[in-house]
Amino acid sequence: MITLNVELDERSYPIFIGQNLFGDKSLIAPYVSGKQVVIVTNETIAPLYLDAVKKLFSDYQCETVILPDGEVYKTYDGILPIIDCLMENKFDRRVTLIALGGGVIGDMTGYAAAIYRRGVNFIQVPTTLLAQVDSSVGGKTGVNHPLGKNMIGAFHQPQCVLADTNTLDTLDDRQLSAGVAEVIKYALINSSQFYQWLSDNMSALINRESDALAYAIEFSCQDKANVVAADEREEGQRALLNLGHTFGHAIETGLGYGNCLHGEAVAIGMAMAADLSVRHGWIDSTVQQQIVSLITQANLPTQIPVVQGVRLSVQMLLELMAGDKKVLDGQLHLVLIDALGSSLITSDFNIEKLTETLQAFATE
């Protein structure tokens, strides 16, 4: 087992990464302060891991909330079953919520923990690659609004993160690839070395070789932990982690939540960021091809799909992007690429070139 620490003063916490972590009560016990626990999971994960995780809490009053599975349920009212369970059991401020599932469960459970009695503890137990490398670390919690993704939420750090790599065995191929999209993101943001490692080991990752998975998770978590420690509330460089996300959120929202996986949308978004970076002459087309090729090796899309007949025009994409969080006083900030393994946050891009990129990717 590997232990990484996210250094945030009194909000610091460890990330445990390894196999068979659900077998050891003593690992998690120091991070549960009260005697009351609520495990929040979904219909897909419950039959697989709920019993094992419940056993970790056999010494506690332990309740369970099982939500429907999917991004489409990550809504404002979607967290009410968690709040209702807490209220009906009269759970006090010392309750700990356990988020057992992927990014959606982590975001919703963390948000419920942030607002119940003005904030109670929670623990992330991510069961998807995407959640293990990204969404379970960093304290961003929240739900979607019909007009934009993650627009309602809170910064609320977990007590610890328990990433059991065994849970990836039951992940379907499409979900695994979606997680690899966020792994690629870390390479593109700040490590040409990790890019090279990914190029050499992509088939091992996709074939779930445990050493390759463990290294990819460790590198990604360590990278994210460093970025978050330096800028917890995204007032500066943390925004680098949004590479591919401004385009990606527009695609996800435009196609309807759940019609395109978050990781898939981020993959397309990274391809769009590469395209726009080439148009500015910041990278040459060879680098773009390398990026697109790596994304493709991961069985991820690099073009916006047409789902259930929904086509996205330039105008729709622009409007959805302007509704994105990366807008400050009407000025759009984008994360773009200036070398293989190096990205930057900038508002200094040409709007006509942005339109050209959108034209190249729009499906209508």
Place this chain on the structure above:
Amino acid sequence: MITLNVELDERSYPIFIGQNLFGDKSLIAPYVSGKQVVIVTNETIAPLYLDAVKKLFSDYQCETVILPDGEVYKTYDGILPIIDCLMENKFDRRVTLIALGGGVIGDMTGYAAAIYRRGVNFIQVPTTLLAQVDSSVGGKTGVNHPLGKNMIGAFHQPQCVLADTNTLDTLDDRQLSAGVAEVIKYALINSSQFYQWLSDNMSALINRESDALAYAIEFSCQDKANVVAADEREEGQRALLNLGHTFGHAIETGLGYGNCLHGEAVAIGMAMAADLSVRHGWIDSTVQQQIVSLITQANLPTQIPVVQGVRLSVQMLLELMAGDKKVLDGQLHLVLIDALGSSLITSDFNIEKLTETLQAFATE
């Protein structure tokens, strides 16, 4: 104008108390960082003060949300009109929300500011005595759950508080008295001197004499600022501010939100705290009579009313109290009185004596 400061490191902020504060753009301008503002108010306050407050923001893009008036609307879904307005206008993280109204508007607006894009700025402009002396200071924001008051929320400090005492001219007598309940609370918590001042000046307060009001507001805000600065997240002594509130919340929830004003419920709750304190021998009945007499002078109730035929039994009150925030691992903490002008937080009370107090106040 008086300026008090709430000292909370980088979250410190001033409280401005005085007359005609809405006439001076320069007072509030330093506390608005972006160019976008949303004023949130209600149907009662809008015709009275919205135009004046809008003029303060004539240099900004200024939108308005007018909510229905009353505690019954302080619900989870009740804040959605604020969020929808923010989303429809694509307001970014630098937007400032302005809470123009009483405690309900302040709590709802502050909560919306806490969760929109994981937190944006807000300013409190309280227009009731209760909000000026209590709810607008201290950063507690939130909404009610059907099973308990303020159970969903966040700690989120305002950028500043603008308490214009002129707004009290339009407050009805019942609302004014409800505000005086929280003023009395500060005397009972930690100042026999202020208790004496209130005894001598209660009729001046009730008759809205401006000097008396200004002093009561200043004393209360200064007292609250000190308590909050020492214990922002209520991990210790801040709970003293809950004197009368554990009983009071049970009464409010039991009678149905809006059927008993918050301040009225707190007044009854303080009378119950005095009763229970006498039963423990911590104060004698003379002190209890002094407290009850001061509450009565303020035209406030000291007995639980029967509203629309709803009667509260001992069992109902106990259950509603056990659902209150002051429960830690199943143990009820109460704020009780140990001298005139002195209170304490304790779980060391006799449950039979508590039952006797509830029997004395129950209406069924």
